[in-house]
Amino acid sequence: GAGVSQSPSNKVTEKGKDVELRCDPISGHTALYWYRQSLGQGLEFLIYFQGNSAPDKSGLPSDRFSAERTGGSVSTLTIQRTQQEDSAVYLCASSLYGQGFFGPGTRLTVL
Amino acid sequence: GESVGLHLPTLSVQEGDNSIINCAYSNSASDYFIWYKQESGKGPQFIIDIRSNMDKRQGQRVTVLLNKTVKHLSLQIAATQPGDSAVYFCAETVAGGATNKLIFGTGTLLAVQP
Numbered sequence: 001g002a003g004v005s006q007s008p009s010n011k012v013t014e015k016g017k018d019v020e021l022r023c024d025p026i027s028g029h030t031a032l033y034w035y036r037q038s039l040g041q042g043l044e045f046l047i048y049f050q051g052n053s054a055p056d057k058s059g060l061p062s063d064r065f066s067a068e069r070t071g072g073s074v075s076t077l078t079i080q081r082t083q084q085e086d087s088a089v090y091l092c093a094s095s096l097y098g099q100g101f102f103g104p105g106t107r108l109t110v111l
Numbered sequence: 112g113e114s115v116g117l118h119l120p121t122l123s124v125q126e127g128d129n130s131i132i133n134c135a136y137s138n139s140a141s142d143y144f145i146w147y148k149q150e151s152g153k154g155p156q157f158i159i160d161i162r163s164n165m166d167k168r169q170g171q172r173v174t175v176l177l178n179k180t181v182k183h184l185s186l187q188i189a190a191t192q193p194g195d196s197a198v199y200f201c202a203e204t205v206a207g208g209a210t211n212k213l214i215f216g217t218g219t220l221l222a223v224q225p
Contacts, residue, residue: 005156008116031212033212033213033219035215040119041119041218042200042215042216042217042218043155043200043215043218045214045215048212050212056212080202089157091154093155093203094153095213097206098143098204098206098213098215099157099160099203100145100155101157102154102155102156103146103154104153104154105153105154
């Protein structure tokens with residue numbers, strides 16, 4: 001069975017460029033999360049989608065960050081005008097009844 | 112944001128000893144708790160869970176204890192092995208609630224010394 005997948009696995013970009021990170025959740029999972037993790041640190045909540053409800057965007061650090069979830073499945077996290085402090089691993093998770101299943105993450109490096 | 116900007120506390124144990132990792136949770140309404148293990152370069156992986164109608168649950172070499180009175184969760188690892196070296200996160204949620212959003216703790220780095 002397929003788990004949560006994320007693409008790309010690694011992304012190197014230049015400061016000021018926009019990036020899009022993709023998450024394919026487990027089929028049928030209604031909840032989808034994005035987290036950010038800097039080296040040696042914990043999980044920083046970014047955004048949470050649950051079914052057709054309005055997403056919880058309370059963790060997005062600035063208006064350069066946005067995310068959408070199309071058709072209740074695939075999600076894209078977009079970072080505009082990237083900054084060096086955006087460098088981190090971006091993790092996606094999906095769940096149906098509470099237990100979250102994580103993808104392998106996308107390592108973003110902003111030069 | 113949640114769990115932001117905090118360097119991970121570290122627990123160092125000798126191989127073969129038992130490890131106890133603690134977690135304080137925040138929401139008294141939370142009724143479902145999960146422990147995750149994150150190895151270097153990977154996403155967090157499920158280890159064990161417990162519902163609020165229990166105070167103890169055992170898996171293979173792992174035991175989770177829940178104390179709802181003081182909102183405390185612990186993960187016990189028996190006979191710790193080098194492969195147990197990882198970051199461990201607890202998570203809480205209200206299962207079946209309107210949002211059932213997972214809230215993660217800060218995480219603890221477990222370092223197993225040979």
